[in-house]
Amino acid sequence: MIEIETLNSSTFYLNKDQTHPGRCILAFNAHKNELFQLSTDELHLFMDDVALAAKAIQDAFQPQKINYAIYGDIVSHLHFHIVPKYINGADWGDAFTNNPEIKKELLESQYNELIRKIKVQLNQEGVAK
Template sequence: MVNCVLCSEEGGTLIWRGDDCRVVLVDDPDLPGFCRVIWNRHVAEMTQLSYGERDLLMHLVFAVEGAVRAVMRPNKINLAALGNQVPHIHWHVIPRFEDDAFFPGSAWSNRLRDTPDAILKIRRQQALELPQAIRAAIATLS
């Protein structure tokens, strides 16, 4: 689709690509480990997918969530599929920590604090393990 950022760009650093979906790591300095699962073809709503496509997408979202939980060890994982600003199906998989900049609000809330640099450095280092962990989790789906 014309002017769709997820049709013209990866949407982050590519971790895995299949025929229908891709998984990317988002470069968010406040939320290391933030991933997206993106449907490759331009589709705006989940109900525009077949039941099999929906199953595939959600299996990928859950595989990514499990890998992010195992690697990042967050207090909580946020899963979100909004599409208000980018009406192209994509799921956000966001590790959340009680000391992150926005907790307990959403990742798009106003900043409540600055996470200490030393903690962010550790989390960024952990996030380097995500590509391998996510690919391994996805490999178990087939």
């Protein structure tokens, strides 16, 4: 993962696998494993961060849908997968494949361009530094 920005309660990362262009992960900053372990205030802040991150992805890449997932079987730290989906793209109409056999990795300059597009959107929301 490549760090994009620290938000109110979480850190926003670009996923190295870009099978779904714009795929990101949002990790809660404090160590928690489950949503129910969050206080009401923490939960509200985290869900606000999820919505903000998803909006930035939507505005930057214009996917037809965004999928959200919380797993944690392997990485036992609370995080959301935020996965843009595109008609005729990978996994359209199905749940996204979290760990595909063949991953789409990019050049550093391509990752930087994706991050730049997301930060432009965060900046418009008054978030990016």
